[in-house]
Amino acid sequence: MSYIVLARKYRPLNFEQMVGQEHVVQALSNALTQQRLHHAYLFTGTRGVGKTTVSRILAKSLNCTGADGGGGITAHPCGRCDACRDIDSGRFVDYVELDAASNRGVEEISQLLDQAVYKPVVGRFKVYMIDEVHMLSTTAFNAMLKTLEEPPEYLKFVLATTDPQKVPVTVLSRCLQFNLRPMAPETVLEHLQRVLEAEAIAAEPGALRLLARAARGSMRDALSLTDQAIAFGAGKLEESGVRQMLGAVDRSHVVRIVEALAAGDGPALLATVDALRSMGLSAAGALEELAGIAQQMAVLQAVPDAANAADPETPTLQRLAGLLPADETQLLYSIAIHGRGELSLAPDEYSGLVMVLLRLLAFKPQGERPQAAPPMRPVAAAKVGTASPMAQSAQALHRPAPAPAPLPQAAPRTAALRAPAAPSRSSSAEIPPWVDAAVPDDAAAAGAPGPAPAAEIIVPRAQPRAAEPAAPAAPALSAAELALGDRWAALVRSLIDAGAIGALVRELAMQGQCVAIEQGDAAQLWRLRVERETLRGGTHRERLEAAMAKSLGHAVKLELEAGAVADTPFLRDMAERERRQRAAEELIQNDPMVLSLMQQFKTARIVPGSIKPL
Structure with missing residues (x-):
C-alpha cells in the first residue's frame, strides 16, 4: 500500500475533528441542526486552513443517510453510509469540485450550470464546490449570477477563495460568508502532538514549536513540514535537525543580540552577526526571531502574569524583559520589523543586518538616566540635539509656564519682557535667562537694580490661582x-x-x-x-x-x-528664541488694532502658532 501523506491521512472527516475554526463549526452545526440552510456559502482564508475540508463535511452533512439508511440532514455525519464514504473518496456523483484556477472561462461555468437543471442522481442535494473562485473571469461570474441567486431547491453552492477582495460584490451579496482564520502556533502545536502520538513518532517539544511557527497559520503546511522533518530525521524529530532543515536561527543567537543591546556592547553584537554569517543562517530569519522575542518581552513587561509556565523558554524571556525598559523594547521591535524590508536594498544581506543592529545600538539611550530633572529646566529641549526649529517651537509652546507670584492689592506689579542683557556679576543668586524659572517675590519686591533693558513691553501680571503653588526656583549659577x-x-x-x-x-x-x-x-x-x-x-x-x-x-x-x-549655548539660544516668541505674542495681543478687530468681530481669535518673531 502506498504511503499517504499526513495532510491527507489526518484530514478531518467531521466537524468534531476540525481544529482552530470553532466559530465556523458552531455556525454551520447550528444551521444544520435547525434546518436553516442557505443556498450559497463562501469560505475565505489563507491556504491550508480547512476551506475544502469544511466544504466536504458540509456536503456529507447534507447527504448523510445514517448507518441504517434512514437518517436525514445532520451536523454529525456518520461516515459509514454510501454518501459519506463516496464523498470522502471523491467519487460521489452529486458532489462536484471545480478548480477555478484551471477552469476559469465562461464555457466551463456554463457547462456546469447546464447540469443544474437535473435533480441529484443518488443524493439528497447536489453540491457544487468551486475552489479559488476569485480566478474566474468576469464573464464567468456574470454567467453564474442568476443561478447563484435563485438556484433549485436541491442545489447548493460552496465557493472557496484565498483572495475575497477579487470576488465581485454581486457574488458576495448572494453568499453566506465565513472567514477561516489562520491558526495560532499553539493550536498547530497541539494538533501535531496528537498526530505524532497516533503515528508513534518521538518528537522534541522544541522541534514542534519550530514547525508550528514555520507553518504560519496553515495546518496543511505544518503537516507537510512534519512529513519532511520525519524524513530528514530518519523517523524522529529533533530540534537541531528541524532547525537545520528549516534554516531557522537558533534563539540563543538572538538572546545574545538582546543581551549585547542591553549592555551597549558593540563588539559582542558584531561577533554574534559573524557567527550567524559563518553558519550560513538567514539575516531575515534573525530579524524575524528578534522581532518575535521583542514581542514576547513587551507582553511580559506589560502583563507579567501572561508568562506560560509550561514553556521552557519562559525563564529566558523573563530575564530579557528585565534587561530593557518598555520603551526600548518597543523600539527594538519596530526597528527589527522595518529592518527586514531594508535587507533587499542593502549591498548584501549581512551588511543590512549589521546596520539594523547598529541602529538599535545607536538609538539606545546611553549613560545613566537622571532620576529627577531640575525644576522647570528645559531638559527635553536640551536632549533634542539637532531637532528641527518646528520641533523646538513645539517644545517651547508645550513647556508649562512658571506660576506668577501673588500681587499686593494696593500696588499691582508688572512683569517685563526684556531683551537679553549681560548677567550681573554683583549677585551670585541671579538666575540666568536660559533657566526657565519664576522670579521670587522677595527679589522683585526689593527692587534690586539690574542692567538697563534694551527693549521693554509692560503687561499686567495676572493673579495666580489660589490652588496652584508657586513654582520652585531653579538652581542658581554662580x-x-x-x-x-x-x-x-x-x-x-x-x-x-x-x-x-x-x-x-x-x-x-x-x-x-x-x-x-x-x-x-x-x-x-x-x-x-x-x-x-x-x-x-x-x-x-x-x-x-x-x-x-x-x-x-x-x-x-x-x-x-x-x-x-x-x-550651554543651545539652552541660551532656546531661551532667546522663546523670549522673542513671547515678546512677539505680547506685542500682537496688545496691539490696539488687533484688540479693536477682536471687539468688532466677536468670533475673531488669534490662531495659536501663527505669530512668528521677525
Missing part, C-alpha cells in the same frame, strides 16, 4: 559659572560663524557646558560637561579641539565629562 558660560558661548558662536565646525562637532559644542578653564604647561585646558554619551565618543572631541586651537591661536586640550548641564 558668577564664575556665568562668566565661563559667556566665554564659551562667544567662542562657539565665533567658530560657527567662521564655518570651522559642523554636524556632530557643532552639536558637541552647542550641548556642552564649560565648567573650568585652566592654563597648563603645554596647552590651555578646557573642561566641558556633556550630557549625551553619543557626543562624547568618536573623534568629535579631537576635531573641536583643533578648531578651538586654530581660533584661539594657541594649543588647547579639551576634556569631556558626563553629567547634567544647566548653561
Whole structure:
C-alpha cells in the first residue's frame, strides 16, 4: 500500500475533528441542526486552513443517510453510509469540485450550470464546490449570477477563495460568508502532538514549536513540514535537525543580540552577526526571531502574569524583559520589523543586518538616566540635539509656564519682557535667562537694580490661582559659572560663524557646558560637561579641539565629562528664541488694532502658532 501523506491521512472527516475554526463549526452545526440552510456559502482564508475540508463535511452533512439508511440532514455525519464514504473518496456523483484556477472561462461555468437543471442522481442535494473562485473571469461570474441567486431547491453552492477582495460584490451579496482564520502556533502545536502520538513518532517539544511557527497559520503546511522533518530525521524529530532543515536561527543567537543591546556592547553584537554569517543562517530569519522575542518581552513587561509556565523558554524571556525598559523594547521591535524590508536594498544581506543592529545600538539611550530633572529646566529641549526649529517651537509652546507670584492689592506689579542683557556679576543668586524659572517675590519686591533693558513691553501680571503653588526656583549659577558660560558661548558662536565646525562637532559644542578653564604647561585646558554619551565618543572631541586651537591661536586640550548641564549655548539660544516668541505674542495681543478687530468681530481669535518673531 502506498504511503499517504499526513495532510491527507489526518484530514478531518467531521466537524468534531476540525481544529482552530470553532466559530465556523458552531455556525454551520447550528444551521444544520435547525434546518436553516442557505443556498450559497463562501469560505475565505489563507491556504491550508480547512476551506475544502469544511466544504466536504458540509456536503456529507447534507447527504448523510445514517448507518441504517434512514437518517436525514445532520451536523454529525456518520461516515459509514454510501454518501459519506463516496464523498470522502471523491467519487460521489452529486458532489462536484471545480478548480477555478484551471477552469476559469465562461464555457466551463456554463457547462456546469447546464447540469443544474437535473435533480441529484443518488443524493439528497447536489453540491457544487468551486475552489479559488476569485480566478474566474468576469464573464464567468456574470454567467453564474442568476443561478447563484435563485438556484433549485436541491442545489447548493460552496465557493472557496484565498483572495475575497477579487470576488465581485454581486457574488458576495448572494453568499453566506465565513472567514477561516489562520491558526495560532499553539493550536498547530497541539494538533501535531496528537498526530505524532497516533503515528508513534518521538518528537522534541522544541522541534514542534519550530514547525508550528514555520507553518504560519496553515495546518496543511505544518503537516507537510512534519512529513519532511520525519524524513530528514530518519523517523524522529529533533530540534537541531528541524532547525537545520528549516534554516531557522537558533534563539540563543538572538538572546545574545538582546543581551549585547542591553549592555551597549558593540563588539559582542558584531561577533554574534559573524557567527550567524559563518553558519550560513538567514539575516531575515534573525530579524524575524528578534522581532518575535521583542514581542514576547513587551507582553511580559506589560502583563507579567501572561508568562506560560509550561514553556521552557519562559525563564529566558523573563530575564530579557528585565534587561530593557518598555520603551526600548518597543523600539527594538519596530526597528527589527522595518529592518527586514531594508535587507533587499542593502549591498548584501549581512551588511543590512549589521546596520539594523547598529541602529538599535545607536538609538539606545546611553549613560545613566537622571532620576529627577531640575525644576522647570528645559531638559527635553536640551536632549533634542539637532531637532528641527518646528520641533523646538513645539517644545517651547508645550513647556508649562512658571506660576506668577501673588500681587499686593494696593500696588499691582508688572512683569517685563526684556531683551537679553549681560548677567550681573554683583549677585551670585541671579538666575540666568536660559533657566526657565519664576522670579521670587522677595527679589522683585526689593527692587534690586539690574542692567538697563534694551527693549521693554509692560503687561499686567495676572493673579495666580489660589490652588496652584508657586513654582520652585531653579538652581542658581554662580558668577564664575556665568562668566565661563559667556566665554564659551562667544567662542562657539565665533567658530560657527567662521564655518570651522559642523554636524556632530557643532552639536558637541552647542550641548556642552564649560565648567573650568585652566592654563597648563603645554596647552590651555578646557573642561566641558556633556550630557549625551553619543557626543562624547568618536573623534568629535579631537576635531573641536583643533578648531578651538586654530581660533584661539594657541594649543588647547579639551576634556569631556558626563553629567547634567544647566548653561550651554543651545539652552541660551532656546531661551532667546522663546523670549522673542513671547515678546512677539505680547506685542500682537496688545496691539490696539488687533484688540479693536477682536471687539468688532466677536468670533475673531488669534490662531495659536501663527505669530512668528521677525
